[in-house]
Amino acid sequence: MVYMTGAEAFIKSLEKEKVDIIFGLSGGAILPICDAFNDSDIRFVLARHEQGAAHMADGYARASGRIGVCLATSGPGATNLVTGIATANIDSSPVVAFTGQVPRDMIGRDAFQEVDIIGVSASITKYNIQVRRPKEIPRAVKAAFHISNTGRKGSVLVDIPKDVQTLSEELDFPEKVSFKGYRFFEEPDPRELDWAATLLARAQKPMIMAGGGVIASNASSELLKLAEFMMAPVATTLMGKGAIPSDHPLYAGGCGMHGTCEANSLIGEADVLLVVGARFSDRTTGSIQEFSTNSKIIHIDIDRSEIDKNVETVTRVVGDAKLALNGILKRLEKVRRTGSPESPWLKRMKEFREQYAMSESKDNPHFKAPSVVKTLRKFLPRNAIVTTEVGQCQMWAALYFDTYAPRTFLTSGGLGTMGWGFPAAIGAKAARPDVTVVDIAGDGSFGMTENSLATSVEEDLPVIVLILNNRMLGMVAQWQRLFYGRRYIAAKLGKTPDFVKLAEAYGAVGFQPGNTVELEKAIKEAVDSEVTTVIDVPIDPEENVFPMVPPGRGLKDFLVEA
Amino acid sequence: MEMPISTIAFLVENKPGVLFNVTNLFRRRGFNIESITVGPLENPELARMTVSVKADAKIINQIVEQLDKMVDVIKVKRLDPIRTVMREMVLIKLNTIDPMSREEALRCVNEYHGLILNIEPDSIVVEVTGEPSTIDEFIRKVQPLGVIELSRTGVTALEKGHLKL
Numbered sequence: 262m263v264y265m266t267g268a269e270a271f272i273k274s275l276e277k278e279k280v281d282i283i284f285g286l287s288g289g290a291i292l293p294i295c296d297a298f299n300d301s302d303i304r305f306v307l308a309r310h311e312q313g314a315a316h317m318a319d320g321y322a323r324a325s326g327r328i329g330v331c332l333a334t335s336g337p338g339a340t341n342l343v344t345g346i347a348t349a350n351i352d353s354s355p356v357v358a359f360t361g362q363v364p365r366d367m368i369g370r371d372a373f374q375e376v377d378i379i380g381v382s383a384s385i386t387k388y389n390i391q392v393r394r395p396k397e398i399p400r401a402v403k404a405a406f407h408i409s410n411t412g413r414k415g416s417v418l419v420d421i422p423k424d425v426q427t428l429s430e431e432l433d434f435p436e437k438v439s440f441k442g443y444r445f446f447e448e449p450d451p452r453e454l455d456w457a458a459t460l461l462a463r464a465q466k467p468m469i470m471a472g473g474g475v476i477a478s479n480a481s482s483e484l485l486k487l488a489e490f491m492m493a494p495v496a497t498t499l500m501g502k503g504a505i506p507s508d509h510p511l512y513a514g515g516c517g518m519h520g521t522c523e524a525n526s527l528i529g530e531a532d533v534l535l536v537v538g539a540r541f542s543d544r545t546t547g548s549i550q551e552f553s554t555n556s557k558i559i560h561i562d563i564d565r566s567e568i569d570k571n572v573e574t575v576t577r578v579v580g581d582a583k584l585a586l587n588g589i590l591k592r593l594e595k596v597r598r599t600g601s602p603e604s605p606w607l608k609r610m611k612e613f614r615e616q617y618a619m620s621e622s623k624d625n626p627h628f629k630a631p632s633v634v635k636t637l638r639k640f641l642p643r644n645a646i647v648t649t650e651v652g653q654c655q656m657w658a659a660l661y662f663d664t665y666a667p668r669t670f671l672t673s674g675g676l677g678t679m680g681w682g683f684p685a686a687i688g689a690k691a692a693r694p695d696v697t698v699v700d701i702a703g704d705g706s707f708g709m710t711e712n713s714l715a716t717s718v719e720e721d722l723p724v725i726v727l728i729l730n731n732r733m734l735g736m737v738a739q740w741q742r743l744f745y746g747r748r749y750i751a752a753k754l755g756k757t758p759d760f761v762k763l764a765e766a767y768g769a770v771g772f773q774p775g776n777t778v779e780l781e782k783a784i785k786e787a788v789d790s791e792v793t794t795v796i797d798v799p800i801d802p803e804e805n806v807f808p809m810v811p812p813g814r815g816l817k818d819f820l821v822e823a
Numbered sequence: 824m825e826m827p828i829s830t831i832a833f834l835v836e837n838k839p840g841v842l843f844n845v846t847n848l849f850r851r852r853g854f855n856i857e858s859i860t861v862g863p864l865e866n867p868e869l870a871r872m873t874v875s876v877k878a879d880a881k882i883i884n885q886i887v888e889q890l891d892k893m894v895d896v897i898k899v900k901r902l903d904p905i906r907t908v909m910r911e912m913v914l915i916k917l918n919t920i921d922p923m924s925r926e927e928a929l930r931c932v933n934e935y936h937g938l939i940l941n942i943e944p945d946s947i948v949v950e951v952t953g954e955p956s957t958i959d960e961f962i963r964k965v966q967p968l969g970v971i972e973l974s975r976t977g978v979t980a981l982e983k984g985h986l987k988l
């Protein structure tokens with residue numbers, strides 16, 4: 262037992278969890294805790310908006326697999342975190358958020374900057390808790406870290422009243438916490454593995470759909486082994502991009518609304534579809550009734566409540582993706598010979614690939630977004646990390662940016678949060694300072710969190726923002742063109758701001774290349790300089806992202822042009 | 824089509840916020856909870872909760888999985904109506920100014936094995952316990968006699984035999 266203040270206990274608890282960096286913004290109700298950071302080696306990265314702090318923690322978590330931590334004051338500070346926490350939680354990213362709260366005797370009396378953040382965050386966190394005395398802090402912090410990063414990962418919020426931070430009390434630091442009601446299923450049931458293997462053993466046209474769970478459980482090499490053993494094409498969901506290298510011969514590309522024609526066609530023809538760590542989001546499946554109608558579906562997921570939620574499956578494996586894939590491969594090796602690269606099924610894959618090879622369009626008079634993204638790839642190191650904003654830019658990045666390793670393509674999938682990519686890139690840079698980090702942005706999204714430029718510059722967390730600048734809320738405009746008879750409303754962003762000047766105002770570097778040579782030069786300079794750089798690339802405001810499966814349609818009904 | 828009523832039993836941590844989190848999940852799907860009962864167990868750190876809700880069975884199964892995921896929910900189970908005993912109590916205040924209706928009221932209470940808890944010159948308060956459908960029936964019967972007010976507890980339930988949550 263030691264005698265200390267709640268704030269001291271808080272810092273000590275973070276240190277025990279080996280936290281070395283947090284992202285936050287202070288305020289009255291969290292000041293005692295902020296003050297205690299003076300006596301700690303934990304780095305406090307000052308965000309300029311709490312949403313940015315939460316996204317930074319999220320980007321840090323996704324790039325590293327370690328927990329991202331953010332912190333805010335009560336009331337408006339706490340509510341500003343909400344979008345960030347929700348974004349992390351839906352994408353199963355381990356983020357722990359700490360909020361200050363008004364003193365205990367003021368709670369419930371509409372005190373200054375009081376918000377019931379426990380009530381507010383209940384449905385957008387995996388777990389939340391308010392501590393009521395200093396000695397509860399070590400256990401609450403331990404619990405938050407444990408729950409956030411086990412089973413299906415997610416965000417956890419801990420709310421700490423101000424007086425609990427300043428009061429002193431005898432307290433101790435538990436080595437472990439357990440909850441009667443918290444169970445997760447890592448070890449798959451051998452019978453479920455048997456059934457899955459039996460189905461796969463008979464498959465003539467096996468296909469794998471890999472989701473974010475493969476990345477979360479670091480199961481990429483197991484995925485590759487199984488795919489290569491069966492010679493099964495692999496599609497990734499948006500969250501699964503990076504689970505298999507883009508240049509792997511078995512990679513069919515992303516699937517879903519803006520998936521490749523190849524992946525979406527193969528999913529329609531497969532006879533057994535093994536879905537790993539994915540939750541059948543509507544953006545991935547298109548019309549549920551028409552999803553992969555020729556296949557028997559096997560679903561591997563660590564979250565039992567995901568099974569049969571959106572799509573009925575024939576067989577399930579509840580458990581960790583790495584263990585499950587390994588278990589299935591072991592069984593298959595006994596009953597099935599390795600697949601052949603000459604199989605009719607892989608020939609079919611090749612046919613699709615040739616049929617839908619995306620033709621290169623020329624950059625005249627505007628840059629074409631796909632070629633900008635490909636140019637970026639060419640001049641980035643292979644291990645570079647890319648984050649994305651949301652909209653057309655995100656889909657161009659998903660379709661055209663080749664990714665070679667897990668945790669190097671980070672995007673807001675479940676929520677599609679505009680403004681996520683830039684602060685997430687800063688968080689990723691904090692996790693991987695040795696690696697080049699680029700946010701592939703739209704001008705609209707970048708505007709939502711551009712104030713993070715201050716953090717990037719002041720905290721020496723240099724990243725590159727490449728804006729595919731169509732002066733439009735481009736994806737909104739695309740839908741208005743395709744589905745609303747070109748009636749643009751609230752989609753044009755006008756001529757401002759000048760992103761080069763904006764970057765310079767924050768002490769960053771800005772470029773506005775006018776041709777491909779200048780674009781290449783700007784990218785090279787940005788990569789070499791290790792200085793926060795905004796590259797503003799003007800693109801055609803009327804350009805659409807294709808392929809596209811219109812909302813409500815089956816994956817086979819993709820459009821390749823307007 | 825009228826949705827069947829499902830009864831779900833929970834073992835939960837007996838602490839603030841748990842009820843909120845549980846009911847929040849039903850709210851999210853737009854389900855009106857027909858009844859909810861809670862009480863502590865032998866171990867006061869735990870509580871048992873019974874929720875009745877009208878909803879499609881498939882969705883209920885999925886909600887049960889999601890409830891099971893909650894940290895504060897220790898166990899949760901959808902009860903099979905055939906393997907379960909269910910009870911509910913109603914307190915009901917009847918107008919008895921008219922001697923004829925008073926007599927009829929007493930007869931009904933008797934028939935449903937009710938208890939008379941309070942007698943005033945012009946009203947009585949009675950207690951009836953039974954299956955929810957029995958309570959419905961009783962209320963229908965005494966309705967014409969003049970119900971002043973009533974309060975139902977909601978359903979509580981246990982499985983038959985050695986089954987246990």
Ligand SMILES: Cc1ncc(C[n+]2csc(CCOP(=O)(O)OP(=O)(O)O)c2C)c(N)n1
Binds near residue numbers: 676678731735
């Ligand atoms: C916070 C938020 N608000 C609104 C939306 C809806 N939305 C989706 S894409 C989009 C347009 C994005 O524009 P921009 O960032 O310029 O990217 P572009 O589509 O032009 O590449 C909008 C408004 C969203 N996803 N997130």
